Amino acid sequence: MAKSLEYIRLDKFPHVWCPGCGIGIVMGSIIRAVDKMEINKNDVVMVSGIGCSGRMPGYCDFNTLHTTHGRALSFATGIKLANPKFKVITVMGDGDALAIGGNHLIHAARRNIDILAIIINNWIYGMTGGQYSPTTPLGSFATTAPYGQVEPPFDVLKLIKGSGASYIARGTVYHIRELDKLISGGLQKKGFAVVEVISQCPTSFGRRNKMGSAVEMMKRQKEETVPVKKAEKMSKEELKGKIVRGLFLDEERDEYTERYEKLIAKAKEVHQK
Amino acid sequence: MSGEKVKLKGIEWKRYGPLLLNREWCKGCGICVAFCPKNVLKIGEDSKVFVDKEEDCTSCTLCELRCPDFAILVER
Amino acid sequence: MSKARIMSGNEAVVEGALVAGVRFFGGYPITPSSEIAEVLSRLLPQVGGKFIQMEDELSSVGAIVGASLAGIKSMTATSGPGFSLMQENMGLAFMAEVPCVIVDVQRGGPSTGLPTKVSQSDVMQVRWGRHGDQNVIALVPSSVRESFDLIIDCVNLAEEYRMPVVLLLDEVISHMREKVILPEKDEIKVIERKKPPKGQEKYFPYEITEDAIPPMANFGEGYRYHVTGLTHDETGFPTSDPEKINQVMRRLYQKIEKHKEEIIKVEEKYTEDAEIAIFAYGSVARSAYSAVKEAREKGIKVGLMRPIILWPFPYKKVSDLANKVKRIIVPEMNMGQIIAEVKKVSFGKVKVEGVNRIDGELITPSEIMAKIEEVS
Amino acid sequence: MKEKYELRLSGAGGQGLMLAGLILAEAAGVYDGKNVVQTQSYGPEARGGASKSEVVISEGEIDYPKVVNPDILLALTQEACDKYYPELKEGGTLIVDSFYVKKLPPYKKVVSVPITSIAEKEVGRKVVANIVALGVITEFTGVVSREAIKEAVLSRVPKGTEKMNEKALEVGFRIGRESR
Numbered sequence: 001m002a003k004s005l006e007y008i009r010l011d012k013f014p015h016v017w018c019p020g021c022g023i024g025i026v027m028g029s030i031i032r033a034v035d036k037m038e039i040n041k042n043d044v045v046m047v048s049g050i051g052c053s054g055r056m057p058g059y060c061d062f063n064t065l066h067t068t069h070g071r072a073l074s075f076a077t078g079i080k081l082a083n084p085k086f087k088v089i090t091v092m093g094d095g096d097a098l099a100i101g102g103n104h105l106i107h108a109a110r111r112n113i114d115i116l117a118i119i120i121n122n123w124i125y126g127m128t129g130g131q132y133s134p135t136t137p138l139g140s141f142a143t144t145a146p147y148g149q150v151e152p153p154f155d156v157l158k159l160i161k162g163s164g165a166s167y168i169a170r171g172t173v174y175h176i177r178e179l180d181k182l183i184s185g186g187l188q189k190k191g192f193a194v195v196e197v198i199s200q201c202p203t204s205f206g207r208r209n210k211m212g213s214a215v216e217m218m219k220r221q222k223e224e225t226v227p228v229k230k231a232e233k234m235s236k237e238e239l240k241g242k243i244v245r246g247l248f249l250d251e252e253r254d255e256y257t258e259r260y261e262k263l264i265a266k267a268k269e270v271h272q273k
Numbered sequence: 274m275s276g277e278k279v280k281l282k283g284i285e286w287k288r289y290g291p292l293l294l295n296r297e298w299c300k301g302c303g304i305c306v307a308f309c310p311k312n313v314l315k316i317g318e319d320s321k322v323f324v325d326k327e328e329d330c331t332s333c334t335l336c337e338l339r340c341p342d343f344a345i346l347v348e349r
Numbered sequence: 350m351s352k353a354r355i356m357s358g359n360e361a362v363v364e365g366a367l368v369a370g371v372r373f374f375g376g377y378p379i380t381p382s383s384e385i386a387e388v389l390s391r392l393l394p395q396v397g398g399k400f401i402q403m404e405d406e407l408s409s410v411g412a413i414v415g416a417s418l419a420g421i422k423s424m425t426a427t428s429g430p431g432f433s434l435m436q437e438n439m440g441l442a443f444m445a446e447v448p449c450v451i452v453d454v455q456r457g458g459p460s461t462g463l464p465t466k467v468s469q470s471d472v473m474q475v476r477w478g479r480h481g482d483q484n485v486i487a488l489v490p491s492s493v494r495e496s497f498d499l500i501i502d503c504v505n506l507a508e509e510y511r512m513p514v515v516l517l518l519d520e521v522i523s524h525m526r527e528k529v530i531l532p533e534k535d536e537i538k539v540i541e542r543k544k545p546p547k548g549q550e551k552y553f554p555y556e557i558t559e560d561a562i563p564p565m566a567n568f569g570e571g572y573r574y575h576v577t578g579l580t581h582d583e584t585g586f587p588t589s590d591p592e593k594i595n596q597v598m599r600r601l602y603q604k605i606e607k608h609k610e611e612i613i614k615v616e617e618k619y620t621e622d623a624e625i626a627i628f629a630y631g632s633v634a635r636s637a638y639s640a641v642k643e644a645r646e647k648g649i650k651v652g653l654m655r656p657i658i659l660w661p662f663p664y665k666k667v668s669d670l671a672n673k674v675k676r677i678i679v680p681e682m683n684m685g686q687i688i689a690e691v692k693k694v695s696f697g698k699v700k701v702e703g704v705n706r707i708d709g710e711l712i713t714p715s716e717i718m719a720k721i722e723e724v725s
Numbered sequence: 726m727k728e729k730y731e732l733r734l735s736g737a738g739g740q741g742l743m744l745a746g747l748i749l750a751e752a753a754g755v756y757d758g759k760n761v762v763q764t765q766s767y768g769p770e771a772r773g774g775a776s777k778s779e780v781v782i783s784e785g786e787i788d789y790p791k792v793v794n795p796d797i798l799l800a801l802t803q804e805a806c807d808k809y810y811p812e813l814k815e816g817g818t819l820i821v822d823s824f825y826v827k828k829l830p831p832y833k834k835v836v837s838v839p840i841t842s843i844a845e846k847e848v849g850r851k852v853v854a855n856i857v858a859l860g861v862i863t864e865f866t867g868v869v870s871r872e873a874i875k876e877a878v879l880s881r882v883p884k885g886t887e888k889m890n891e892k893a894l895e896v897g898f899r900i901g902r903e904s905r
Contacts, residue, residue, distance in 0.1 A: 078415025
């Protein structure tokens with residue numbers, strides 16, 4: 001108990017997030033994962049982009065970096081490559097990771113650099129007032145989709161899988177014990193790990209789409225998702241409108257900074273000749 | 274004693290059985306209330322959480338895990 | 350062993366960067382800067398450094414800022430179009446006060462423009478490319494040897510002032526090969542960032558200090574501080590308190606303003622008795638110097654003022670110059686960018702005229718000579 | 726030797742002119758101890774079509790780094806010869822590869838030898854035509870010393886090809902001598 005208090009910047013509380021926002025829940029899960037691994041706080045670097053999720057590093061007692069929109073992974077790449085001893089966690093929103101930062105995401109995955117990338121997917125640009133994002137479902141309303149979203153959304157996990165990460169998972173803030181396991185697994189993974197977390201934005205998405213309170217939105221997470229094992233046995237018809245959650249990929253692959261250390265050894269050998 | 278003040282890391286908490294509440298941080302979203310398996314918690318007139326049936330608490334920690342505001346701690 | 354070598358400006362930048370302690374390069378290839386990346390990709394790992402070719406220029410600056418926060422001296426290299434893409438994260442480096450070096454090898458523009466040809470049209474992009482207010486430091490070498498010296502100065506200035514510093518080359522200097530004799534390592538001064546005093550309990554990463562430059566702890570050294578591109582107070586946390594914002598933003602500006610006399614560097618030739626002065630920088634300064642010598646042979650009293658550091662701009666020195674000469678000529682490979690700065694402090698004193706070329710060719714000594722003869 | 730020499734080595738992409746320019750610069754700067762600046766065409770320009778590498782050699786400081794009117798112009802293609810000959814300094818030396826340059830400009834001070842075919846016949850490889858050309862330039866104009874150009878060639882050519890390139894240079898020296 002009270003372990004979480006060891007990892008948060010108490011003087012910054014209460015935080016800026018709206019009542020019922022899921023980002024704080026994700027933060028708790030990340031903190032428990034760090035605590036479980038017993039990593040020295042001085043060796044943890046948390047990097048974010050901007051927006052609501054971008055504020056998370058400010059509340060965590062690690063080395064923290066709040067960057068520009070979508071660029072968290074590029075800063076994180078520099079930090080990790082410069083000093084591979086760091087455990088680097090990036091926290092991004094759906095707009096951050098998949099729109100403006102989409103390129104950095106696929107390339108971080110391609111390199112398989114040892115970074116845990118948390119994508120908090122609340123289907124919307126929350127902080128800036130509810131504009132649509134690359135995950136906003138077709139037909140949903142947003143301040144820039146007054147007639148309903150006309151663009152189909154990304155399937156985040158398929159995108160990442162095609163790019164080459166070594167750990168891919170999706171959880172929800174409702175399924176909190178499962179989320180703890182998924183995030184903890186991602187943090188332990190040596191390689192690029194992505195955990196997409198389905199979360200609620202009652203203020204900018206829920207309200208506009210008549211989804212009710214944060215509680216109602218979390219109930220939907222329960223009802224509208226199915227575990228990956230169960231989904232394997234379900235027909236396409238049965239899976240319609242459902243989001244599959246759980247661990248999708250957990251692979252051992254050569255990690256980038258380790259490969260780079262080998263490159264250095266080789267370069268030094270060539271140099272000495 | 275129910276409602277006893279406890280200081281943790283310089284922050285004031287109130288103890289109700291195994292539960293510690295920080296009502297300063299609570300934003301009254303009701304998530305802990307809705308998903309408590311034993312209906313231990315309620316939202317008060319001031320729109321913040323309070324412990325209604327502390328004797329029913331099983332220390333399952335779901336409220337702590339799901340609280341977005343870090344406003345509930347559970348002693349086990 | 351120091352012996353004569355033939356090397357290009359780009360190669361000299363690499364040599365200098367390594368001597369200055371750069372051990373991280375994150376970049377994206379672009380002509381005419383690519384040789385810097387190519388050579389560093391080979392040499393950095395040999396000294397245990399890291400090279401990464403990022404997916405674009407935005408992430409290149411992200412990566413070098415990240416590496417610098419992790420405590421490694423870092424740089425990138427690009428050209429005009431890439432430099433445009435770098436502005437966003439450069440802005441963060443200014444705001445968050447993270448030392449790093451950006452080499453911009455200028456080529457013709459706008460857009461893809463003239464990839465393999467020379468230009469000096471980024472001089473104002475360097476100064477004003479980002480939104481918001483900030484003072485900048487940019488150095489403009491005129492030779493291969495100076496490219497070596499000035500990249501070292503860039504790294505030193507970045508560390509000393511906790512900010513991004515730009516080495517502004519042009520295609521001629523970057524690609525031409527010249528005979529150089531580089532100094533011995535022990536003749537070179539290398540500056541490290543100012544750290545918080547050992548054992549200091551509380552650390553304010555953006556403390557208001559006497560010299561306006563707060564000490565910088567690296568990530569992992571135990572302070573666990575917060576870095577953000579948002580306006581922040583001395584603790585590093587976002588603030589929207591006008592008083593705090595004013596304090597930090599003015600300090601950021603003062604950082605350079607306070608030290609500009611130490612930073613500014615100008616070379617003058619034959620200006621003591623000059624009646625006509627030429628103000629030229631980068632490769633054009635070579636043509637200008639050639640013209641000056643020719644004019645002197647013809648008995649025309651011409652002098653050259655060459656900024657080695659372009660930003661902060663040597664307003665005082667130019668103003669003094671304007672007090673004593675009858676004309677100032679500003680040749681530059683753009684439609685007239687720096688001439689406006691010269692005019693700012695020469696207004697009402699002396700007429701200032703440009704010689705401009707934007708066709709990708711270096712301004713020749715004879716073009717400058719023609720202007721000298723026209724005004725003399 | 727006079728104070729300042731401007732050289733332009735011209736031809737087509739792939740003829741090894743960039744390397745030749747660098748070798749010449751090193752011979753003059755590193756081994757003969759003079760001041761030197763070398764520039765060249767870049768990008769698509771340097772790949773297909775006309776390509777050039779320029780060297781300025783001087784006892785004194787070199788300010789303007791480009792070649793305006795070359796004292797020595799090497800043209801390895803007809804296109805390069807036609808394009809650059811008009812810029813040759815009055816009294817300057819034109820050296821052409823008669824294997825490619827069939828139409829000579831009306832000019833007296835011209836060395837016209839089949840550099841490429843000689844390279845193939847006497848050294849066994851067309852690719853060393855650039856080194857043969859360096860030999861011709863050195864011997865005919867004296868712009869760099871024989872020792873300097875030899876050292877520069879040997880330090881720049883790929884390992885294992887030193888003998889072949891040395892031979893190419895010697896062949897160039899001979900042609901240069903014979904052309905004087």
